[in-house]
Amino acid sequence: MTISLFQAFLVGVIYYLGFVGTPWLMNLGAMSVIQKPLVAGVLVGIVLGDPVQGAIIGAAVQMPFIAYIFAGGAQPNDPGLAGTLGVALALAAGLDPAQAVAISVPISLVGTIINVIRMTANVGVVHAIDRAAEQGNMRKAVFLHIVPPQVICFVLCVVPVTLGCYFGVDAVAAIIATLKGRPLYTLEVIGGILPALGIAMNLRTLDRPGTLIWFVLGFVITAYLGLSAMPVAIIGFVIAFFYVNLETRFPETSQVAVGRTASAIDAATASDDSDDDFE
Amino acid sequence: MSEDIEQATSVTPAPNEPQTLTKHDLNWAWFKWVTFFNCNINYERLTSSAMLTAYSQIPDKIYPNNKAKKIEFMKRQLEFFNTEPHFGSIIIGLTLSMEEERAKNDAVTPEAITSVKTGLMGPFAGVGDTLWQGTITPILLAICMPVVSSGNPFGALLYAVLIMTAMLSISHFMFFTGYRSGKQGVESMMKSGILSRVISIATIMGAIVLGCLTCNYVTATSSLEIAVGEGTISLQSTLDSILIGIVPLSVTLLSWYLLKIKNMSATKVLVILALIGFVLGITGLFGGAA
Numbered sequence: 256m257t258i259s260l261f262q263a264f265l266v267g268v269i270y271y272l273g274f275v276g277t278p279w280l281m282n283l284g285a286m287s288v289i290q291k292p293l294v295a296g297v298l299v300g301i302v303l304g305d306p307v308q309g310a311i312i313g314a315a316v317q318m319p320f321i322a323y324i325f326a327g328g329a330q331p332n333d334p335g336l337a338g339t340l341g342v343a344l345a346l347a348a349g350l351d352p353a354q355a356v357a358i359s360v361p362i363s364l365v366g367t368i369i370n371v372i373r374m375t376a377n378v379g380v381v382h383a384i385d386r387a388a389e390q391g392n393m394r395k396a397v398f399l400h401i402v403p404p405q406v407i408c409f410v411l412c413v414v415p416v417t418l419g420c421y422f423g424v425d426a427v428a429a430i431i432a433t434l435k436g437r438p439l440y441t442l443e444v445i446g447g448i449l450p451a452l453g454i455a456m457n458l459r460t461l462d463r464p465g466t467l468i469w470f471v472l473g474f475v476i477t478a479y480l481g482l483s484a485m486p487v488a489i490i491g492f493v494i495a496f497f498y499v500n501l502e503t504r505f506p507e508t509s510q511v512a513v514g515r516t517a518s519a520i521d522a523a524t525a526s527d528d529s530d531d532d533f534e
Numbered sequence: 535m536s537e538d539i540e541q542a543t544s545v546t547p548a549p550n551e552p553q554t555l556t557k558h559d560l561n562w563a564w565f566k567w568v569t570f571f572n573c574n575i576n577y578e579r580l581t582s583s584a585m586l587t588a589y590s591q592i593p594d595k596i597y598p599n600n601k602a603k604k605i606e607f608m609k610r611q612l613e614f615f616n617t618e619p620h621f622g623s624i625i626i627g628l629t630l631s632m633e634e635e636r637a638k639n640d641a642v643t644p645e646a647i648t649s650v651k652t653g654l655m656g657p658f659a660g661v662g663d664t665l666w667q668g669t670i671t672p673i674l675l676a677i678c679m680p681v682v683s684s685g686n687p688f689g690a691l692l693y694a695v696l697i698m699t700a701m702l703s704i705s706h707f708m709f710f711t712g713y714r715s716g717k718q719g720v721e722s723m724m725k726s727g728i729l730s731r732v733i734s735i736a737t738i739m740g741a742i743v744l745g746c747l748t749c750n751y752v753t754a755t756s757s758l759e760i761a762v763g764e765g766t767i768s769l770q771s772t773l774d775s776i777l778i779g780i781v782p783l784s785v786t787l788l789s790w791y792l793l794k795i796k797n798m799s800a801t802k803v804l805v806i807l808a809l810i811g812f813v814l815g816i817t818g819l820f821g822g823a824a
Contacts, residue, residue, distance in 0.1 A: 276572030282619055283568065283701050287671055288694045293682055297690040307685045314683035318751045321675055322744070324667040326659065327616060328580055331800050352683075353753075364801070377576030381612075384574075384583050388608035391601050396608065397590045400583045404574045440822045441815025447753035448785050448811050452804055454744050454752065455789030460668040461737045461744075467790070469738050471783075473745020478778040484676035484746050491742030495735040503731060 256303065256347045256424075263343075263420035265302045267413035269295055270339040274412050275325055275370065278401065286325065292316040292338030292359070299342045312342050315352030316359045318450040322457025328374055331456070333366025340366075340419045347420075348428040354439070356446035358427060369411050376407050469495075552596045552637040559595065560630070563588050564709040567626050568702065571619040580616035588626060589633070596637035607633065610644055617655040618662025620705035625654045627712025628720055650717055657724070661733060669740035670700060676747050752782035756820045769819065781820075785810065 258266075272279055273289030280288065288294050296313010300306040320334035341359030344350075350358070380403050387396040434442060458470060469491075477487055567588035574583045589611060597603035617625055629651055636642040674696050681689030712720060723729065756769040773780050789807065792798045798806075814820040 276575050278569045278573055281569045281702075282571040283698060283705075284694075286572070287666075287697050287701065291675065291693070293675060293679060294690040294694060297682070297687040300687065306687045310682045310687045310690065311685050313690070314679050317675060317679060318747075321672050321747060321751075322668060324663055326618075326663045326667075328575055328577065360804070364804075374575055374577045377574050378578045380574055381576050381579055381583055384586070385609075385612060388586070388605065388612055391605040391608065393590050393593065393604070393608065396583070397587050400574045400587045401570055437816065437818065437821075441812055444754060444815035444821045445808050445811030447755075448782070448807055448814075449804070451748070451752045451782065451786040451789045452800065452807055454748050454786050455793055455803070456800055457668055457672060457744055458741065458786075458790050459794045460664050461740050462664075463734065463737045463741075466737065466741045467787070469741035470745045470748075473742035474749050474779065474783055475745070475777075477746040477749035482746070483680055484673070484743060484750070487746040488673050488677065488739065488743050491739040492735070494742070495738035498738060499731050499734045502734070503727070 256305075256349070258303065258343060258347050258420050258424055260417070260421055262302050263417045264413065266299055266339050266343045266420050267416035269298050269302070270335055270416045271409050271412035273335045273339070274408055275330075277405065277408060290335040290338070292320060292334055292342060295335065295338030296342045299339055300346065303343060303346050305346060308346060309342060312345050312350075312352055312355045313338060315356050316341055316345075319356060319360055319453045320363070321450065322453045322460075324456070324460060328370075330367050330370045332360070332363040333370070334363060336366030336369075336416070337363040340416050340423070343420045344423050344427045347424040348431060350427075350431060351443075353443040353446040354431065356449060357442040360446075360449055369415070373404075373408055373411055377404050380404055551598070552634075553598070555592070555595060555630070555634055559591060560627075560710070560713060562591065563626070563630060564623065564706060566590065567623055567709070568619055568705050579612065579614045582612050582615040585615050585626065585629075586611040589630065592630070592633065596634055603637075606644075610647065613648060613651075615651060615655060617659045618666060620666055620701045621662030621708055622655065622658040623705045624708040624712035624720060625651060625658060627709040627714075628654070628717065629712075631713045631716055654720070661729065665733065665736050666701060669736045671697060672747070673740065673743050674700070676743055679751075748782055748786045749779050752786055754781040754785065754814065754820050757822060758819055 269289065271277060273285050273291075273295055275286055275290070276282065277285045279285070289298070292313045294313070296309045296311075296316060297306055298309075300309015300313070303309065316337050317334075320332070320337065323331070323334050337359035341355065341362045344362075345355035345358060380399055383403075384396050384399045387393075387399060431439070458466060473487060473491065476482060476490070482490075567584065570587045571581060571584045573587075575581055586608060589607075593604040593607045597607065629647060632642055632647045632650065636644075636647065674693055678689045678693035678696070681692065711723075715723065756773070758769040759766040760769070777783070785807070789803050792803045792806065793800065
């Protein structure tokens with residue numbers, strides 16, 4: 256499959272629409288919807304004319320980023336780039352899902368540069384907003400908040416992705432061709448275990464005594480009962496609901512529960528530390 | 535977007551008395567907050583100008599024809615601010631009610647408003663990001679992922695509808711809760727333990743679902759067969775007889791250990807996982823038939 260320049264541009268636009276802070280589908284529609292490789296994969300598939308394969312690749316690429324948390328402006332990696340450029344290259348080069356994961360993860364690490372440039376450039380905008388505030392010019396302040404950062408963001412997002420899609424396919428296809436056999440299997444093994452990182456990062460945020468015990472329970476009931484996520488989520492809710500209710504009912508343990516409000520808040524402030532991970 | 539700006543800044547012909555904010559003003563402020571939240575995210579003050587944008591029509595209502603007050607109001611919103619946009623919208627509602635009160639009564643000082651803002655933004659960011667990005671999003675993704683990976687693109691649409699409905703309802707509810715219950719209300723809500731119970735339930739449920747995800751999506755399968763006498767022993771079935779999925783589970787627990795206990799950066803852990811994968815793959819212990 257080849258990617259035309261126009262298709263490459265559209266993939267770039269999908270990336271832009273999913274970038275943190277684009278307002279077209281509200282902040283949520285960008286960060287929690289378009290940015291997810293699960294959704295971006297389908298959209299890229301539609302652009303390249305194969306939504307079904309796009310969905311399959313997108314769902315696989317989603318996995319390492321399942322627990323992606325963007326907090327305090329710090330970005331551990333960029334699932335948006337993995338879900339657009341990564342999926343487009345994988346589709347065009349005819350990769351299978353595990354190979355797609357293995358090429359998408361490095362792409363997502365490179366992608367963090369874009370947000371760093373953007374957040375630095377926006378410092379200039381906030382100073383311009385200060386000047387507008389000095390004059391009491393609300394119209395100008397709102398304009399500055401919305402329009403110039405979007406222009407910056409659009410250029411920063413669309414240009415690299417367009418070029419990457421347009422020129423990257425041959426490179427990816429060539430690399431995959433030279434890796435036939437054992438090296439390719441190795442790539443698949445790496446792609447298979449990388450999702451563990453996303454899950455572990457998520458587990459770390461769920462800061463509560465005994466988190467690992469619940470985690471292992473979820474693992475074992477899935478492994479041995481073969482349940483999918485929906486029933487496990489429902490079972491999980493029922494167990495959690497009764498457990499927490501019982502915990503708060505008994506005076507000794509309710510002390511612990513009250514203490515936890517404070518610790519939840521501590522954890523909340525402490526979680527800022529984890530933002531520095533990737534710097 | 536230009537329409538937004540026009541509406542946002544349209545000046546109501548006003549008498550000099552502060553007007554009461556209407557339901558429309560509040561909804562509009564909330565909408566601008568959730569829409570333009572991260573637009574101008576920057577390293578110096580993160581999302582402060584989003585707060586100003588959300589309140590853009592407010593000064594003309596509460597300080598009609600008072601330019602000095604308006605300038606003061608605008609500058610106050612531009613101080614460093616960052617929180618989570620959905621659970622944290624309680625702060626936007628709360629601050630708005632305090633600003634409205636201040637326009638009528640000087641007893642509410644600018645310092646009080648700022649300290650409420652900065653005091654609450656951290657806790658609600660932590661709680662909010664854990665619940666939104668760390669719990670609700672992975673659970674909904676986990677539910678929709680099998681549909682999409684079976685080649686059905688509509689699973690992505692289902693996910694989009696579920697997450698948008700859930701988070702926007704929460705955000706709208708939190709905004710109005712903050713506006714109505716005021717400073718005391720929000721503080722007593724934080725002390726009452728309701729919030730901590732919700733977090734506890736979500737955390738346990740989240741951990742269980744993550745276990746399910748590990749089982750379904752972290753993969754390491756061996757096709758290695760060792761010839762022993764007459765027959766062969768398959769490495770995979772030996773591992774399965776101990777515990778199904780023992781390798782994915784161990785790898786995930788190892789990553790958790792390195793991150794949480796050893797305080798390693800995620801990039802380091804990524805490199806370690808890639809090396810483990812490389813060794814397991816290149817030696818032929820794991821991966822497709824050699």
